[in-house]
Amino acid sequence: MIYGIGTDIVQIARIEAALARHGERFAEKILGPQEMAQFRARRAANAVRGVRYLATRFAAKEAFSKAIGLGLTTPMAWPAAQMLNRDSGKPELSFSGALAGFMRDNGLSAMVTISDESEYGVAFVIVTRQAPAACAPPTLAPPGSDPN
Structure with missing residues (x-):
């Protein structure tokens, strides 16, 4: 079941300005x-791609x-x-520390999608919660088997 949804849009120029002001320290606080x-x-390969990468991660974490x-x-x-991205390129959220414990203890998982254009980075996140065991569908015996 859906636990929560979040979305965020960020102006890439805002992230670029923060990087210019604070240097790599800004990225280290976020990533x-x-x-x-x-x-x-x-x-290192392309400054614009680096800023867009940081902007989409910022948006994903806000969302x-x-x-x-x-x-x-x-x-x-x-x-x-x-x-992080799977080999297929699909983005996924990975958790560590107390946040990983929070997600695990509450039976939560998250799905994320991101996109960017020249001026904006955007992210959308859906957090789901595992259904309680009492709500899970019953396990049925395979056809032809004797359930007794």
């Missing part, structure tokens, strides 16, 4: 270790914090929610 490595690689209803309060921490 987890795997994201940071990817950001550095993308930025996620809205979906879980905690905003930016504990256990939500920017680096503890990493948006």
